[in-house]
Amino acid sequence: MQAKPSGTKSPANHRPRTKPADVRLNELMNAAEALFLEKGVDATTISDIVDAADVAKGTFYHYFPSKNEMLAAxxxxxxxxxxxxxxxxxxxxxxxxxxxxxxxxxxxxxxxxxxxxxxxxxxxxxxxxxxxxxxxxxxxxxxxxxxxxxxxxxxxxxxxxxxxxxxxxxxxxxxxxxxxxxxxxxxxxxxxxxxxxxxxxxxxxxxxxxxx
Amino acid sequence: MQAKPSGTKSPANHRPRTKPADVRLNELMNAAEALFLEKGVDATTISDIVDAADVAKGTFYHYFPSKNEMLAAxxxxxxxxxxxxxxxxxxxxxxxxxxxxxxxxxxxxxxxxxxxxxxxxxxxxxxxxxxxxxxxxxxxxxxxxxxxxxxxxxxxxxxxxxxxxxxxxxxxxxxxxxxxxxxxxxxxxxxxxxxxxxxxxxxxxxxxxxxx
CATH class of the missing domain: 1.10.357.10 (Tetracycline Repressor, domain 2)
Structure with missing residues (x-):
């Protein structure tokens, strides 16, 4: 995996596949938390979360079997x-x-x-x-x-x-x-x-x- | 309405239509509480409650629009x-x-x-x-x-x-x-x-x- 120079920000429409796993996980969790706060847990879908985090759906399921485990994390x-x-x-x-x-x-x-x-x-x-x-x-x-x-x-x-x-x-x-x-x-x-x-x-x- | 002599207990299979309203309401609530404790709120139906309290279903709805209001009471x-x-x-x-x-x-x-x-x-x-x-x-x-x-x-x-x-x-x-x-x-x-x-x-x- 190619590491990106620190401090470089990806444009919003570019999928940052090269980020370290912990950064990507953190961003995914931030996106979920922001949506839960804004819309509520029930109204937030996994699609909403991956769209907001700009990652593929598989990335979510790589870390969490469901929304419940995301909530526990x-x-x-x-x-x-x-x-x-x-x-x-x-x-x-x-x-x-x-x-x-x-x-x-x-x-x-x-x-x-x-x-x-x-x-x-x-x-x-x-x-x-x-x-x-x-x-x-x-x-x-x-x-x-x-x-x-x-x-x-x-x-x-x-x-x-x-x-x-x-x-x-x-x-x-x-x-x-x-x-x-x-x-x-x-x-x-x-x-x-x-x-x-x-x-x-x-x-x-x-x-x-x-x-x- | 014919009042029953106090202290007289109805047999279990006799529907006690002549009880004062507050006694009947209290019995209905007791029956619901016992079932909620035993089976949980979700698994308890209104039919279970009226059966246990030995009253008609209409009696439940006379007091409570739904299980939620019973729970609040x-x-x-x-x-x-x-x-x-x-x-x-x-x-x-x-x-x-x-x-x-x-x-x-x-x-x-x-x-x-x-x-x-x-x-x-x-x-x-x-x-x-x-x-x-x-x-x-x-x-x-x-x-x-x-x-x-x-x-x-x-x-x-x-x-x-x-x-x-x-x-x-x-x-x-x-x-x-x-x-x-x-x-x-x-x-x-x-x-x-x-x-x-x-x-x-x-x-x-x-x-x-x-x-x-």
């Missing part, structure tokens, strides 16, 4: 991108600033979800409850639990049940953000900050003498 | 029962024991959801995200916010954003309980207690000098 990619964006935000914090890392994790979760919820809804429509132990949820939970355990090791926090706190933060942030999405709030940062404030309280010890 | 009934069960549990606490009332609200939520999640999944399958501002969620949130505001008025708690805390508790409890349901834990009470512990921390002030 878009779901995995969504979670990968989600995790990477949150990881990058958290990575900008000082390594020992566990409160800052948790706050940033929460803010990045709220902002990424608000920015991408339309794709989220498409790829996860049939995942809710029917797959209570899904892997994508577990990957995000693991990332969160890593921060909580870091703060515990550093002697900053001492929650009785770290996993329960992680589950409450994960689900709480997700659900509270649904509310902000429904309200169509323009700037979600103040909301993200108040969510982070409330969640941080779960990890700090209450003042002595306070009624619980 | 089962959803409303599910939420009503859920709210009533939680309300009753909370009502058993002393009126001024706000921490106890919140703890009981959380425990009752976990237990009721664990007991009824199969019906929940049937009636809410198509509600997730597509209806982020749904009324059933709002009714449960209102119940929770009432307890939080009671504790604030009593001077016990002073959260900066009561509604954010309510959203986090509501979604956190729901999502964390999904995890327990997935794990098929036999006794969910210890879990419910640790969820309540963590949530109560969101309302109590952190000890002074603690890093946030």
């Amino acid at each position: 878009l779901g995995s990619r969504y979670t990968e991108h989600f995790l990477a964006r949150v990881e990058q935000a958290v990575g900008s914090c000082a390594e020992d600033d566990w409160a800052g890392r948790l706050r940033t994790w929460i803010r990045a979760n709220v902002e990424t979800y608000v920015d991408t919820y339309r794709i989220h809804d498409i790829v996860y429509t049939n995942h809710h409850h029917h797959d209570r132990s899904n892997q994508d949820k577990n990957a995000i939970l693991k990332q969160l639990l890593g921060i909580i355990e870091g703060g515990i090791s550093a002697g900053l926090w001492a929650p009785e049940h770290p996993r329960v706190v992680a589950l409450l933060i994960y689900s709480g942030v997700h659900g509270a953000t649904d509310d902000v999405i429904a309200a169509q709030t323009n700037n979600c940062t103040p909301f993200a900050d108040s969510v982070a404030d409330a969640c941080l309280h779960m990890l700090t010890k209450p003042a002595s003498g306070q009624s619980r | 089962l959803g409303s009934r599910y939420t009503e029962h859920f709210l009533a069960r939680v309300e009753q549990a909370v009502g058993s606490c002393a009126e001024d024991d706000w921490a106890g009332r919140l703890r009981t609200w959380i425990r009752a939520n976990v237990e009721t959801y664990v007991d009824t999640y199969r019906i929940h999944d049937i009636v809410y399958t198509n509600h997730h995200h597509h209806d982020r501002s749904n009324q059933d969620k709002n009714a449960i949130l209102k119940q929770l916010l009432g307890i939080i505001e009671g504790g604030i008025s009593a001077g016990l708690w002073a959260p900066e954003h009561p509604r954010v805390v309510a959203l986090l508790i509501y979604s956190g409890v729901h999502g964390a309980t999904d995890d327990v349901i997935a794990a098929q834990t036999n006794n969910c009470t210890p879990f419910a207690d640790s969820v309540a512990d963590a949530c109560l921390h969101m309302l109590t002030k952190p000890a002074s000098g603690q890093s946030r």
